[in-house]
Amino acid sequence: MNQVEKKHPDPERANTRRKQVLDAAESCFSRRGFHGASMAEISKAAGMSAGHIYNYFDSKDAIIAAFVMQNTERVSNLMQDLAQREDPLQAVIDNAGEHVLEALDPKTWMMPLEIFAEASRNPAIAEMLQCSDQRSRQLFLSIVRDARIKRGLPADEEMLQGRLNALVALYQGLPVRFIHNPDVKVEPLIAGFRIILTALLLNE
Amino acid sequence: MNQVEKKHPDPERANTRRKQVLDAAESCFSRRGFHGASMAEISKAAGMSAGHIYNYFDSKDAIIAAFVMQNTERVSNLMQDLAQREDPLQAVIDNAGEHVLEALDPKTWMMPLEIFAEASRNPAIAEMLQCSDQRSRQLFLSIVRDARIKRGLPADEEMLQGRLNALVALYQGLPVRFIHNPDVKVEPLIAGFRIILTALLLNE
Amino acid sequence: MNQVEKKHPDPERANTRRKQVLDAAESCFSRRGFHGASMAEISKAAGMSAGHIYNYFDSKDAIIAAFVMQNTERVSNLMQDLAQREDPLQAVIDNAGEHVLEALDPKTWMMPLEIFAEASRNPAIAEMLQCSDQRSRQLFLSIVRDARIKRGLPADEEMLQGRLNALVALYQGLPVRFIHNPDVKVEPLIAGFRIILTALLLNE
Amino acid sequence: MNQVEKKHPDPERANTRRKQVLDAAESCFSRRGFHGASMAEISKAAGMSAGHIYNYFDSKDAIIAAFVMQNTERVSNLMQDLAQREDPLQAVIDNAGEHVLEALDPKTWMMPLEIFAEASRNPAIAEMLQCSDQRSRQLFLSIVRDARIKRGLPADEEMLQGRLNALVALYQGLPVRFIHNPDVKVEPLIAGFRIILTALLLNE
DNA sequence: CATGAATGAGGATTCATTCAT
DNA sequence: GATGAATGAATCCTCATTCAT
Numbered sequence: 001m002n003q004v005e006k007k008h009p010d011p012e013r014a015n016t017r018r019k020q021v022l023d024a025a026e027s028c029f030s031r032r033g034f035h036g037a038s039m040a041e042i043s044k045a046a047g048m049s050a051g052h053i054y055n056y057f058d059s060k061d062a063i064i065a066a067f068v069m070q071n072t073e074r075v076s077n078l079m080q081d082l083a084q085r086e087d088p089l090q091a092v093i094d095n096a097g098e099h100v101l102e103a104l105d106p107k108t109w110m111m112p113l114e115i116f117a118e119a120s121r122n123p124a125i126a127e128m129l130q131c132s133d134q135r136s137r138q139l140f141l142s143i144v145r146d147a148r149i150k151r152g153l154p155a156d157e158e159m160l161q162g163r164l165n166a167l168v169a170l171y172q173g174l175p176v177r178f179i180h181n182p183d184v185k186v187e188p189l190i191a192g193f194r195i196i197l198t199a200l201l202l203n204e
Numbered sequence: 205m206n207q208v209e210k211k212h213p214d215p216e217r218a219n220t221r222r223k224q225v226l227d228a229a230e231s232c233f234s235r236r237g238f239h240g241a242s243m244a245e246i247s248k249a250a251g252m253s254a255g256h257i258y259n260y261f262d263s264k265d266a267i268i269a270a271f272v273m274q275n276t277e278r279v280s281n282l283m284q285d286l287a288q289r290e291d292p293l294q295a296v297i298d299n300a301g302e303h304v305l306e307a308l309d310p311k312t313w314m315m316p317l318e319i320f321a322e323a324s325r326n327p328a329i330a331e332m333l334q335c336s337d338q339r340s341r342q343l344f345l346s347i348v349r350d351a352r353i354k355r356g357l358p359a360d361e362e363m364l365q366g367r368l369n370a371l372v373a374l375y376q377g378l379p380v381r382f383i384h385n386p387d388v389k390v391e392p393l394i395a396g397f398r399i400i401l402t403a404l405l406l407n408e
Numbered sequence: 409m410n411q412v413e414k415k416h417p418d419p420e421r422a423n424t425r426r427k428q429v430l431d432a433a434e435s436c437f438s439r440r441g442f443h444g445a446s447m448a449e450i451s452k453a454a455g456m457s458a459g460h461i462y463n464y465f466d467s468k469d470a471i472i473a474a475f476v477m478q479n480t481e482r483v484s485n486l487m488q489d490l491a492q493r494e495d496p497l498q499a500v501i502d503n504a505g506e507h508v509l510e511a512l513d514p515k516t517w518m519m520p521l522e523i524f525a526e527a528s529r530n531p532a533i534a535e536m537l538q539c540s541d542q543r544s545r546q547l548f549l550s551i552v553r554d555a556r557i558k559r560g561l562p563a564d565e566e567m568l569q570g571r572l573n574a575l576v577a578l579y580q581g582l583p584v585r586f587i588h589n590p591d592v593k594v595e596p597l598i599a600g601f602r603i604i605l606t607a608l609l610l611n612e
Numbered sequence: 613m614n615q616v617e618k619k620h621p622d623p624e625r626a627n628t629r630r631k632q633v634l635d636a637a638e639s640c641f642s643r644r645g646f647h648g649a650s651m652a653e654i655s656k657a658a659g660m661s662a663g664h665i666y667n668y669f670d671s672k673d674a675i676i677a678a679f680v681m682q683n684t685e686r687v688s689n690l691m692q693d694l695a696q697r698e699d700p701l702q703a704v705i706d707n708a709g710e711h712v713l714e715a716l717d718p719k720t721w722m723m724p725l726e727i728f729a730e731a732s733r734n735p736a737i738a739e740m741l742q743c744s745d746q747r748s749r750q751l752f753l754s755i756v757r758d759a760r761i762k763r764g765l766p767a768d769e770e771m772l773q774g775r776l777n778a779l780v781a782l783y784q785g786l787p788v789r790f791i792h793n794p795d796v797k798v799e800p801l802i803a804g805f806r807i808i809l810t811a812l813l814l815n816e
Numbered sequence: 817c818a819t820g821a822a823t824g825a826g827g828a829t830t831c832a833t834t835c836a837t
Numbered sequence: 838g839a840t841g842a843a844t845g846a847a848t849c850c851t852c853a854t855t856c857a858t
Contacts, residue, residue, distance in 0.1 A: 117321030162392020173377025188366020199403035525729030570800020581785025596774025607811035
């Protein structure tokens with residue numbers, strides 16, 4: 001009964017509609033937060049009536065859940081990319097600048113904060129996050145482990161898990177940092193990130 | 205007109221009441237979020253009528269603000285403590301375990317997430333955070349700079365700012381991490397933190 | 409943004425609804441006053457939920473304003489009628505009885521009193537009244553001036569403005585008078601009015 | 613049980629207190645209306661605690677009633693004055709300017725409007741007004757009748773009642789007129805009043 | 817006498833959700 | 838499918854009034 005999408009005669013059209021709603025939701029959520037955005041607002045942004053949305057989503061919470069789910073995949077994709085790289089460890093370090101810069105944009109960091117807070121009180125959301133995180137972590141772990149073995153570095157699983165969790169915390173803390181310090185100078189920050197990434201990934 | 209607390213003939217009692225409200229708010233907020241918690245709920249938890257709360261706080265937003273302010277001081281105090289240490293750099297590294305463990309408790313990390321999300325859409329809250337963060341950063345910077353100079357390490361201000369922002373992001377990402385991975389093994393995580401802290405604080 | 413009515417796909421139905429609300433409001437307002445009448449009361453009288461009223465009016469104040477506006481038009485219409493008359497001066501005098509009788513009905517005089525009091529503290533309402541009054545005065549002035557010129561009577565504008573303001577004050581005082589003296593004998597009162605009207609309109 | 617003032621050991625002090633409250637009420641009422649003024653506001657203006665006011669008045673409504681009662685006496689006093697005049701009819705006409713000017717001050721006309729509106733829904737207030745009005749009317753009638761008899765003018769009681777009611781309506785309409793037309797030119801208005809008063813009082 | 821802390825009912829307003837069309 | 842009219846519960850907040858001190 002959970003997460004099951006309603007049956008529609010024309011599944012293609014239904015998916016288009018669902019996407020319309022989720023896109024509208026993104027715009028509203030990022031401006032007003034999950035709970036500040038009203039269904040009326042979302043429906044207007046989606047170009048369909050409020051009532052009609054309920055043909056595609058059971059409730060506002062279901063929209064939030066679908067929205068979070070969708071956002072979750074972004075991280076997964078990053079991992080997929082990383083897995084393709086020749087030298088993933090160096091890639092992580094080299095891309096630090098790009099990733100940090102990306103997080104500078106308010107449009108980028110508002111939604112994560114909203115999602116995290118929602119997860120902190122909505123167990124369904126929390127579970128989604130945890131589930132996705134676990135998959136990403138496993139993938140990340142195996143990428144890093146292989147890369148370190150190739151370099152002749154120690155690759156104890158537990159140790160690596162610890163380091164990777166720290167690494168991810170660092171990135172996840174970035175939006176939080178920007179709220180507290182919107183004027184942060186980016187170059188030195190990136191330098192700091194590089195030091196950390198180098199230490200975590202290339203140290204004994 | 206700003207931030208001025210209402211005059212009460214018995215300031216002691218008033219403070220007790222205010223604290224009652226803030227304590228109740230903490231309990232409600234952590235369970236339901238700032239906006240999920242109703243004044244009725246808070247008033248019940250505080251053991252006073254909803255109307256009466258308004259003798260101590262101008263609005264629900266004022267409660268949130270006071271609550272955030274209170275939480276904010278915790279960080280300030282950490283800095284004050286640090287300033288007293290003989291070897292602050294080593295202290296930061298040594299205390300990593302303690303700080304990480306502290307953040308493990310859901311009661312500890314739920315509120316920050318809520319605060320961050322609130323700040324992302326409530327400018328008043330954001331300003332409070334930024335203001336407090338700036339003070340803490342300055343203090344932290346001067347502590348670390350002095351300590352590094354004493355050790356004969358480079359202490360360029362901009363470079364240090366970058367590293368410290370990264371360091372703080374790391375800690376602020378911790379609650380986010382726990383939401384995604386509540387089963388994280390703490391010891392390896394702490395080890396990861398130590399690597400980072402050592403690199404940031406003691407590297408050239 | 410001002411005074412713009414919300415767009416409704418079926419304007420006819422919307423107008424019916426709006427009228428329902430205004431009629432209900434009239435009944436409640438006249439019994440309890442603008443501020444004594446609650447939205448719940450009005451909604452019950454209007455046969456629709458309180459929430460739904462907000463699809464047609466932005467706020468209770470907007471209902472009051474619309475209501476006042478509606479009442480205001482009554483006076484405008486009287487002027488229009490007057491303008492059509494062959495001998496407007498005599499018409500005013502002849503109709504005195506009718507107008508006074510009309511004002512005798514409590515339903516007629518309760519609302520004006522409420523409106524006047526509201527205007528005395530609500531600038532938006534005051535402005536509506538003043539604006540409408542100005543238009544009516546101008547029309548009234550030109551009607552009376554032309555009629556006096558036709559009769560060969562002096563028609564100095566300032567003098568006429570003074571007399572007409574007095575004339576209107578007389579009528580506007582009528583509801584007030586009825587509250588103080590509900591048993592007033594109408595015939596002699598009308599006779600008094602005729603003396604006044606004759607003096608104001610037909611004197612040198 | 614009605615209107616009975618509470619017993620106080622020191623009636624003198626009690627009266628002082630009551631007056632304090634009524635004075636404060638006047639200031640609050642004129643700014644915010646009877647229902648817009650809160651007991652807290654009044655108590656602050658009166659320089660005593662809200663609770664204490666209840667030692668002198670049973671309820672807010674009782675304050676309003678007492679306040680209206682007090683205001684009512686102003687008109688009575690005018691009549692007393694008039695009764696002393698050598699030529700009361702001419703006095704009324706001569707004083708028109710003064711009375712009209714007095715009514716120009718917003719402080720003067722806000723309260724009457726508030727009182728009238730209150731009377732239109734509060735029967736207790738209405739009764740007070742009616743009772744006081746009746747006394748004033750009788751006095752006014754006898755003054756005018758005697759004066760007209762002295763001048764050899766007709767003095768039929770019913771006719772005079774009609775004229776006097778019209779006269780009073782004229783004055784009571786003045787505040788209403790000022791709300792609608794705050795820029796009214798006073799001199800011509802007074803001239804209009806004189807025409808009316810002359811016609812009502814000195815005509816056959 | 818006097819305070820003001822405390823109550824609790826009632827206010828306007830919002831909004832997720834339903835359902836007749 | 839699609840609409841938006843309609844609901845009603847819930848929300849924040851105000852305020853007359855009471856009462857312990």
